[in-house]
Every structure is written in structure tokens, then in C-alpha cells.
Amino acid sequence: MNESVLVYRGFLYLKVATLLMLAAIVAYAVDRPLGMPNGGTWLGYGLGSIGAALILWLMWFGMRKRSYGPGKWRLEGWLSAHVYLGLSLIVIATLHSGFQFGWNVHTLAYVLMMLVIASGVFGVFVYLRYPALMTENRRGLTLTDILAQIAELDVECREQVMTLGDEINRTVLEASQNTRVGGGVLRQLSGRAPDCATARALKRVRELGDSIGSEGAEHVRRLIALLTRKDELLGRARRDVQIKAMLDIWLYVHVPLTFALIAALVAHVISVFFYW
Amino acid sequence: MDCVVSTLTRRARGGVARRDIDISAATIRIGRGAECEIYLADPRIPLHAAEIVEQPGGMFMQSVPPFDLRANGAPTRAAKLKLGDKLAVGPYDLEVVEAPVGKQFALTVELARPLGDDLEQLRSRSHTSLAETWLSKRRTAWGLFLAVVALFLALPIAGYFGKAGQKLSEPPAGAMARFDQTWLSGTISGAHNFFGDRCETCHQKPFEQVADRACVACHVATRHHAEAKRFEQAAAGATPACQSCHKEHNGRQAIVLSDQRFCAGCHSELKGRLADTKLQDASDFLTNHPQFRPSVMTDFRAPDGGRIERVSLADAGKGADGKPRLREVSGLRFPHAVHLTRMTVADRDGKPRQGVNSPSGRRLLDCKDCHQQEPGGAGFLPIDMETHCQECHPIKLTPERSLPHAKPKEVQDIGRDYYYRVALENAAYRDPQAREAEPRMLQPRRPGRPESREELAEAAAWAEEQRKAFVRYAGEALCGYCHNTTIAASGEWDVQRPKVVNRWLPLGKFDHKSHDTVACSGCHQGQANEVAAEGAPLGAGQVWVASAACERVAVQKELLADNPLPSLCSADVLLPKIETCQQCHGGERAANLVPSTCVMCHEFHIDRMAPMQGKPQAAAIVK
Numbered sequence: 001m002n003e004s005v006l007v008y009r010g011f012l013y014l015k016v017a018t019l020l021m022l023a024a025i026v027a028y029a030v031d032r033p034l035g036m037p038n039g040g041t042w043l044g045y046g047l048g049s050i051g052a053a054l055i056l057w058l059m060w061f062g063m064r065k066r067s068y069g070p071g072k073w074r075l076e077g078w079l080s081a082h083v084y085l086g087l088s089l090i091v092i093a094t095l096h097s098g099f100q101f102g103w104n105v106h107t108l109a110y111v112l113m114m115l116v117i118a119s120g121v122f123g124v125f126v127y128l129r130y131p132a133l134m135t136e137n138r139r140g141l142t143l144t145d146i147l148a149q150i151a152e153l154d155v156e157c158r159e160q161v162m163t164l165g166d167e168i169n170r171t172v173l174e175a176s177q178n179t180r181v182g183g184g185v186l187r188q189l190s191g192r193a194p195d196c197a198t199a200r201a202l203k204r205v206r207e208l209g210d211s212i213g214s215e216g217a218e219h220v221r222r223l224i225a226l227l228t229r230k231d232e233l234l235g236r237a238r239r240d241v242q243i244k245a246m247l248d249i250w251l252y253v254h255v256p257l258t259f260a261l262i263a264a265l266v267a268h269v270i271s272v273f274f275y276w
Numbered sequence: 277m278d279c280v281v282s283t284l285t286r287r288a289r290g291g292v293a294r295r296d297i298d299i300s301a302a303t304i305r306i307g308r309g310a311e312c313e314i315y316l317a318d319p320r321i322p323l324h325a326a327e328i329v330e331q332p333g334g335m336f337m338q339s340v341p342p343f344d345l346r347a348n349g350a351p352t353r354a355a356k357l358k359l360g361d362k363l364a365v366g367p368y369d370l371e372v373v374e375a376p377v378g379k380q381f382a383l384t385v386e387l388a389r390p391l392g393d394d395l396e397q398l399r400s401r402s403h404t405s406l407a408e409t410w411l412s413k414r415r416t417a418w419g420l421f422l423a424v425v426a427l428f429l430a431l432p433i434a435g436y437f438g439k440a441g442q443k444l445s446e447p448p449a450g451a452m453a454r455f456d457q458t459w460l461s462g463t464i465s466g467a468h469n470f471f472g473d474r475c476e477t478c479h480q481k482p483f484e485q486v487a488d489r490a491c492v493a494c495h496v497a498t499r500h501h502a503e504a505k506r507f508e509q510a511a512a513g514a515t516p517a518c519q520s521c522h523k524e525h526n527g528r529q530a531i532v533l534s535d536q537r538f539c540a541g542c543h544s545e546l547k548g549r550l551a552d553t554k555l556q557d558a559s560d561f562l563t564n565h566p567q568f569r570p571s572v573m574t575d576f577r578a579p580d581g582g583r584i585e586r587v588s589l590a591d592a593g594k595g596a597d598g599k600p601r602l603r604e605v606s607g608l609r610f611p612h613a614v615h616l617t618r619m620t621v622a623d624r625d626g627k628p629r630q631g632v633n634s635p636s637g638r639r640l641l642d643c644k645d646c647h648q649q650e651p652g653g654a655g656f657l658p659i660d661m662e663t664h665c666q667e668c669h670p671i672k673l674t675p676e677r678s679l680p681h682a683k684p685k686e687v688q689d690i691g692r693d694y695y696y697r698v699a700l701e702n703a704a705y706r707d708p709q710a711r712e713a714e715p716r717m718l719q720p721r722r723p724g725r726p727e728s729r730e731e732l733a734e735a736a737a738w739a740e741e742q743r744k745a746f747v748r749y750a751g752e753a754l755c756g757y758c759h760n761t762t763i764a765a766s767g768e769w770d771v772q773r774p775k776v777v778n779r780w781l782p783l784g785k786f787d788h789k790s791h792d793t794v795a796c797s798g799c800h801q802g803q804a805n806e807v808a809a810e811g812a813p814l815g816a817g818q819v820w821v822a823s824a825a826c827e828r829v830a831v832q833k834e835l836l837a838d839n840p841l842p843s844l845c846s847a848d849v850l851l852p853k854i855e856t857c858q859q860c861h862g863g864e865r866a867a868n869l870v871p872s873t874c875v876m877c878h879e880f881h882i883d884r885m886a887p888m889q890g891k892p893q894a895a896a897i898v899k
Contacts, residue, residue: 035523035533038462105428105458143404151394158319158391163310166322173319176394181402185409241404248406255413260420267429271459274433275479276486 006124008080017084021091024050028095037098039106039272047096051089052265055113058086059258086120089113105271109264116257123250134243137236143244146237147181153230154179160223164216168208172223175201181234182241189249191242198234202227277330277380279304281314282373284386298379304328306365307340314385321366328357335381337363337370357381367391431455439476448473462525469528478524491518492888500885510542510549518888521880532875536560536864539874554586560863561872568854570780576607582775589853592824603825603847607760607774611844612802613831615641618838634668643796643840653789655779671754673746684755684771691746692739699739700732780851784877795840799852802843804836823848 006014024047033041039048061082065075093113101107138146154176161172178197182188193199205227209220278300285293299313306314309323316325326339335357339345346364347355355363363370367389375382403409435452442449456475464472471477478490492498501507521533536559542549544559556566567590574595575583587602595601615632618640623629629638646664647656659665661681671679671687673694679687744767751761751769760772791799803823812820812830819833826845836842843850861876862869881888 032537034520034535034537036526038526040461100462102460102462103458104460106461108424108428108458147398147402148395151398154394154398162308162317162319163323169308169319169322176319177397179398179401181398182404182408184403185406185411188403188406188409237404241402244404245406252406252411252413252416256416256420259417260424263421263424264428267424270429271432272461274436274482275456275459275475276484 005076005079006083006128008077013077013081013084016081017088020050020085021088024092024095036100038100039096039098041098044096044098047092051092051096052269054085054089054092055261055265058082058089059262062255062258083120083124086117090117105264105267109261109268112257112261112264116254116261119250119253119257123254126246126250130243130247134240134247137239137243139236143237143240146233146240150179150181150230150233150237153226153233157223157226157230160219160226164212164219164223165208168205168212168220168223171201171204171208172227175227175230179230179234181237182245185245185249188241188245191238193234193238196231196234198227198231202231277301277304277328277335278378279328280376280379280382282382282384284384286386302330306337314383316365316368316385316387318367318387318391320391321368325365330380334358357383364388427455428458432459436476436482439474460525463527465524465526465531466528467531468524486519486524488518488888491522496887498888499881499883500888501880501882502885504886506550510546510553512542512549534873534875536873539878539880543874558874560866561874562858562862562866562869565854568781568784568851570849570851571777571782572602572604572780572849573606573775573777574601574603575605576775577772584777587849589849589851600825600827602849603845604777604849605847606776607772608776609758609846611846612841612848612850613804613836613839613844616643616839616841617835619832619834632668643800647796649788653792654785654787656788665758669757679754684751684761684769687750687755688743688747688768691750692743695739695742695746696736699735699742780849783879783882785879786877797840799856800841800850801852802839802841802848802850804831804839804842804844825849 027043027046028037031037031041031043033043038044061078064078093110097106097110101110141149157172158176161169175198180193183193187193202224205220205223209217209224212220278298281297281299283295283297285295287293301313304314304327305312305324306316306326306328307324308316308318308321312324322340322343324340325343326337326345328335328337330336333356336354337345337357338354339352341353343366344351344353345355346352348362349364355361357363357372359372359374361372363372367387369386369388371384371386373382373384431452432455435450435455438450438452439448442453448454454473457473459475460472468478478486480487480490502510516538521538522531523533524531540559543555544557544564546553546555546557556569558565567588569586569588571584572587573582574585574587585601589602591602593601617632618630620628620630621633621638623638625637631638631640633639646659649655650657666681671681673679673691677694679690747767747769748763750756751763755761755769755771759774761769762772763769804821805823807820807822807828809820809828812828814820814830815832817832817834818830820828821831821836821842821844822828823843823845825847829844831844836844841850858869860870861872864871864873866872
């Protein structure tokens with residue numbers, strides 16, 4: 001995604017959403033319901049219907065984006081509308097509530113909706129910011145390229161220590177066998193590997209290098225250069241995994257909460273008419 | 277020792293490549309080190325992993341600690357080389373094979389467990405996308421969806437049906453009975469909160485709006501606003517339900533919606549809908565509300581409790597009798613200005629003092645000396661002759677003898693009894709000299725001598741004469757001081773019972789207590805406009821004043837100076853006009869005024885109307 005989604009057709013959907021929000025605000029300001037404003041007035045029912053319809057339509061985007069091929073509208077347009085009309089729900093649903101909140105299923109639906117929107121906003125943010133960082137970090141390589149380079153470096157490192165002592169050899173072997181990129185959710189998101197075998201090996205090799213005689217010094221020098229290069233590549237690979245995780249993680253909130261929202265929305269609508 | 281070591285390499289296309297090396301050494305070293313006779317180029321092998329030595333009893337392979345060998349799969353430090361033995365040195369498999377002629381033994385060496393593809397292994401160790409972690413959109417989505425549906429939809433519905441048939445007077449029973457509390461859309465009003473956990477009290481049928489029958493099940497005594505037929509006519513067919521005005525779940529207080537539109541909907545053009553209505557149109561207290569029209573007693577003599585008419589405070593017209601229409605003809609004389617005067621007069625001791633004459637000297641009276649607030653303070657206790665008037669206005673037969681404020685007949689009987697008793701007690705008195713000096717009947721009777729017939733007749737005649745004088749005096753001056761009295765030809769008098777309306781504005785609520793920061797005179801102002809009256813004789817210092825109710829009264833000018841209520845005319849209707857209220861109170865949306873909607877002063881449910889529609893049932897939840 002790039003910025004063209006937000007500026008799609010001259011901010012067409014930003015304008016549509018703004019109009020929708022303005023209309024809702026004006027209606028709310030003009031409307032003088034009996035008693036306190038709430039979801040049970042005619043304007044309340046109207047805004048609620050618009051909000052529910054929007055939520056269902058926004059969910060449909062999840063289906064639409066899976067069906068490849070040219071639809072009537074371009075996917076880019078759908079996404080642009082998804083973002084802006086999704087944001088307009090903040091105004092529409094808040095006015096629908098009449099600013100009445102409580103510990104109940106109605107506010108639950110509202111809070112879930114706001115969380116879905118917030119995660120979506122975060123998604124827009126990362127999609128605007130992180131692809132550039134990813135390109136910069138990769139420097140023309142793919143993650144597979146970086147991993148292949150690391151694997152080659154492992155072979156080279158092992159060759160360098162083939163004639164060296166057992167401890168340094170074991171250290172390097174461990175570095176090539178135990179080094180990993182990514183891992184669990186937190187490792188991916190943090191981009192850090194506090195117990196990286198390669199970093200450990202680099203440190204150890206530097207220590208051991210001092211005690212190795214002149215015949216092995218050249219090997220150790222090369223080995224340190226190779227391990228340093230590997231360490232740098234690992235940093236980039238982990239950063240790449242981190243960026244990708246950031247690009248993905250919000251969807252793990254956005255999508256499940258959307259389904260929770262749909263359930264709460266159904267419960268909300270049924271409950272208000274069950275106890276009319 | 278001499279041996280042959282064959283290195284076997286399996287080809288990708290099948291087949292095995294074989295490379296033989298002859299070795300001749302005292303000790304054959306095995307390892308990654310370049311000096312080793314059997315060179316195993318794998319990082320997993322130490323520089324010096326093992327060696328083969330000749331010992332008594334055969335050839336032995338010994339590992340260099342801490343490295344371990346495997347002899348036929350079992351870990352060991354040393355193993356005798358026997359034909360067919362399989363030994364493992366790290367990833368290499370060594371097999372003792374038939375030695376060629378001239379050699380002591382032969383071994384094959386094969387890298388059985390190569391290090392493998394580094395990239396493949398690195399990839400298999402690394403999880404580079406969230407999809408490879410425990411996170412799952414699908415599982416979480418389903419889990420949350422089902423949890424919300426169960427907790428906030430299925431259980432509340434189950435709870436509702438579970439409560440069917442349970443007594444409302446008891447707390448709801450069953451594990452799920454309270455799950456519908458999560459549906460509560462807002463705080464329940466304080467009055468209804470005691471059955472807040474029984475939603476079904478009002479929400480009697482699923483998917484049906486709360487019906488009036490649910491309300492009147494408890495509110496049996498609540499009255500209608502008007503006759504049902506006229507109400508429907510006025511509301512143009514759209515008969516409002518209880519819910520139209522009473523919105524629940526809007527906080528502790530707000531069960532009654534006070535929007536003035538409720539009332540204005542009909543009352544702004546009521547005449548158009550009910551041609552015969554006596555009500556005047558109103559829609560906003562400040563901008564569209566008629567002048568107050570108090571229910572005034574216009575003739576207390578009229579039968580059936582007197583004639584009460586609604587007369588506008590702005591009505592300056594005159595009735596058929598030529599007198600102003602706006603006058604309270606209650607049959608009681610009470611000039612407020614005289615009682616509240618601040619005039620300075622010489623007191624009994626000759627010193628000048630302000631106020632009215634009282635047994636304890638001159639005294640300044642205030643409104644609250646007579647108008648005492650009832651408990652709660654909304655209104656006032658009735659004025660009572662004994663409590664409020666009699667201290668200054670005693671009813672006396674003689675200076676020593678008081679009379680009760682009772683029915684005229686009773687009072688007349690007391691007077692008659694009194695004079696007859698005096699006459700009888702003194703009938704026998706015979707003293708010509710004393711008789712000349714003072715009225716005989718007031719002299720003490722001489723004891724020991726019975727009265728003669730003449731004396732008795734004389735006494736009776738005297739008593740009758742006194743009685744008649746008393747009756748005339750009482751009727752004209754004593755009772756007549758405040759009351760309208762009639763004197764029959766016989767001389768008997770009667771008091772025309774005064775009739776004072778209980779409330780001038782019976783359909784308008786007014787809480788005096790909540791206005792007690794304002795002086796009484798801030799709202800209740802008497803009219804005493806000085807008027808010119810040519811040719812009319814006036815005493816010294818007197819002026820003519822007039823009010824809406826009375827055309828002209830002569831009064832000492834000083835009496836009105838600084839008077840908190842300069843009303844001289846008993847018929848004055850001392851109510852403030854709407855303009856006085858409008859100084860502080862405006863309509864619902866009036867700027868800078870107290871927002872005052874219709875229900876601030878007017879009740880919707882009117883006591884004299886029939887109960888609200890719906891069959892009154894025994895209130896189920898109120899024991």
C-alpha cells in the first residue's frame with residue numbers, strides 16, 4: 001500500500017465520509033428529541049441503521065479483497081472507502097449513543113467498534129510507514145537472499161575454523177546450528193534476539209583469538225570478519241521480520257475484534273427490541 | 277602398522293565412489309587436524325578425535341576424551357577392531373572390512389550424516405512470520421464471536437424465559453436470572469429501581485414496546501389528563517402512551533420528561549381542535565401564555581358555595597352590576613394596608629410609635645404574622661380568627677365579658693342569657709336614692725327578700741331592652757366590623773358566611789418555600805393609585821385612592837407610606853401578574869431566565885379526572 005490509497009481519486013472517500021459525518025452532526029444538532037438524546041429516538045434509530053449497515057459493508061471488504069480479478073470497483077478504491085467510511089463510524093456511532101455509556105452490551109458493541117477502528121488506524125499507519133523502512137532495510141535483497149547469505153557465511157566460517165582448536169570450532173559450529181531469525185510473537189515484534197548464538201560466538205572468538213598462535217591468526221581474523229558480517233545480516237533479517245510482523249499484527253486484532261463486534265452488534269440490536 | 281582406509285562417497289545418481297589410502301604408522305590418528313592419518317573434514321569432529329593403536333590382543337580404537345565413539349551403536353571410549361564392526365566417529369561411519377594381503381586391517385570411512393543444507397536448516401529454525409506462531413485470526417475470531425453471543429445474547433434470553441412465572445415480589449431465582457442486566461440501556465429511575473432486576477415487570481412480552489397496562493398495573497390511582505374522548509380529539513387521534521412522557525433508563529431522576537412540546541403539541545392550538553374548550557392556548561411561558569386567570573369568588577352570597585369565576589388579572593372591565601369584574605367578593609372585610617401600616621401614631625403613653633394598636637401597645641405587623649407556612653412550605657395555613665385576629669380584635673359583651681367567635685344564634689343567646697341573669701339577680705332591689713344615682717339593674721340585690729311580680733316584669737322588660745341594644749350593636753359594629761350582617765325586622769341579626777376560595781390558581785402549582793428568598797411584597801403588590809375626585813369631601817391629610825377592584829377609597833395619606841402592601845380594598849385580588857413571574861422565569865429555551873416548562877407549574881394527571889386507561893389490577897410487586 002502506498003499513499004495513493006488515502007488520496008485515491010482526489011480524496012473522494014474522505015469527502016464522502018466527511019459529508020456523512022457533517023450530515024450526522026447537523027442532524028444531531030438540529031434534532032430536539034423528547035428527553036435526552038439516545039439510540040431510541042427516530043434520529044437514534046436512523047444513525048444506528050446507518051452505522052450497522054456501514055459495519056456490515058466494511059466487513060464485506062474482508063471478502064472482497066480475497067476475490068481477485070477486476071470487480072466493478074478497483075480494490076484500491078474499496079480500501080480507500082473502507083478506511084474513510086470506517087473512520088466516519090466514530091462520529092455516527094457516538095451520536096447514535098447520545099453519549100450514553102454504561103456497563104452493558106450496548107457500550108460493549110461501541111467499545112469493540114472503537115477498538116476495531118483504532119487497530120485499523122494503526123494498520124493504516126504501519127502500511128504507510130513500514131514498507132519504506134522495509135525497502136531501506138533490505139537494500140534490494142529479499143529475506144530469502146539474506147538468509148542464503150547467512151547460510152553461505154556459515155559454511156565459510158566453518159571452513160575457517162576447520163584447522164583451529166576444538167573450542168573455537170565448537171563455538172562456530174554452534175553459531176551456525178543454533179542461530180535463528182524471528183521466533184515467537186514477541187521476538188518477531190521486538191526484532192531482538194538476546195541470546196543470539198552468532199553474537200555469542202563473535203564475542204567468544206574474539207576472546208579465544210588472543211590465545212591462538214600466529215599460524216591460526218589469519219584464520220581468526222577472517223573468522224571475525226565473517227561473523228561480524230553474519231551478525232549484521234542477522235540484524236537486518238530480524239528487522240525485516242519485525243517490520244513484517246508489525247505489518248501483520250494489527251490484523252490479528254482487527255479481524256477477531258470485528259467478529260466480536262458483529263456478535264455484540266447482533267446482541268445489541270436484538271436486546272433493544274426484545275426489551276423494547 | 278599398515279592398513280588401508282577407503283573413503284566412500286555416495287553419488288547423487290547412485291553408486292559409490294571409493295578412494296583408498298594406504299597408511300603405515302605406529303599410531304593412526306583420526307580427526308579434523310591436518311596431521312591426522314585419517315582426516316575427517318567435518319566441523320563436528322575435533323582436531324584429534326581418536327586413534328588406533330596396536331596393543332596385545334589386537335587393534336584398538338580409542339577416543340580422545342571428551343570425545344566419544346560409538347561401537348555398533350553403543351557409546352564407548354575404546355573398541356577392539358573386529359572384522360565387520362561398525363564404529364561411528366561423529367557423523368562418520370567406519371567399518372572394519374577384510375584386509376588385503378599384507379595389511380593388518382582395512383577400514384571404510386563414510387560421511388553418513390552430512391551437515392546438510394545450511395539455508396534449509398536456518399529456515400527451519402527460524403519463524404519469520406506471525407502465521408508460524410500460535411496466533412490465529414480464525415480461532416480468536418470464532419472464540420470471541422461465540423463468547424459474546426453466549427454471554428450477551430443466549431444467556432440473557434435464557435434468563436428471561438427462566439424467570440417466567442416467578443413471583444415479582446421475590447428476588448429473581450435461577451443461575452441465569454440476572455444475565456439480562458447486561459442489556460440495561462441506562463440507569464433506572466430511583467422510583468423503579470427497587471425492581472430493577474426484574475426487567476419483565478415492564479417488558480412483559482418480547483419484541484413488544486412497553487404497554488400502558490404495565491404502568492397502570494401499579495399506578496392504579498393515576499388520573500387522566502382530560503376526558504378520554506376529548507383528549508383523543510385534542511391530540512388529533514395520536515393518543516400518547518405513558519411512554520411518550522415517561523422515559524425509563526435515563527438516570528436516577530429523569531422518568532418524567534418535562535419538554536414543553538408535550539403540552540404545546542395540543543395546547544398551542546387547542547381551540548382549533550376543541551371548539552368549545554374554555555382553555556386558552558399556550559405554548560411557552562414567556563412568549564405565549566395567557567395572563568393568569570384566578571378563580572375568584574365574585575359573589576359569596578350565591579347558592580352552592582358562592583359564585584366562582586375565572587377572571588384575568590388583566591381584566592379591567594366591569595360586570596353587569598357596574599363594578600369591576602376582577603374583585604373578590606368574599607363577604608369579609610380586611611384592608612391589608614391598614615394592618616401593615618408603618619404610620620407613626622401617639623401610643624398610650626403619649627410617645628409616637630409605628631404600627632397598629634394592640635393590647636401590648638403599637639406594633640408593626642408583618643405578612644407572616646398571619647400567613648404562616650404549612651408544613652413543607654408550599655402553601656399557608658388557613659387564617660383563623662382566634663389565632664390571628666382576636667388578640668387585637670376581642671369580641672366583648674362588656675369590658676370584662678368576652679364572647680366566642682361562634683354562630684350568630686349562639687352569640688345572641690349568650691347575650692340574652694347574660695342580660696336576663698343580671699336582671700333576675702337584681703330584680704328585688706329597692707332603694708329609691710340609689711335608683712336615681714345609677715341604673716337599677718346594675719346595683720347589687722338586697723338579700724333576704726323575694727321579688728314581687730311587678731319587679732320581675734320590670735326586670736324582664738329591662739333585660740329585653742338590653743338584649744335588643746346588644747343585638748343591634750353586635751350586628752352592626754361587633755360582627756359587622758369584618759362580616760356582612762343582615763338584621764331582620766325582629767331585630768335578630770345574622771352573619772352572611774364569608775366564602776374565600778382556597779386557591780386562586782388551583783391548576784397552577786406554586787411552592788412558596790422555594791421562593792422564600794424573595795420578600796412577599798416582591799410579588800404581592802397592592803394597588804393604591806391616588807386618584808383625583810373633584811368635589812368629594814376629604815378629611816385632613818386624606819387622599820382618594822383606587823385599585824382594580826375598588827374604584828375609590830378615602831385614606832389617610834400617611835397610612836400608605838412605606839406600606840409593604842398598600843391595598844385598602846378587601847376585594848383586591850393580590851396576585852402577581854404573569855409579568856412578575858416572567859422577570860425570572862422563561863420558557864424552556866429562554867435565554868438568561870429560569871427555564872420553566874409547563875410541568876413546572878401544571879400537573880398532567882388531574883385529580884378530578886378518571887383513572888388512566890387500562891384495567892386497574894392488584895399491584896403485583898407492591899405488597
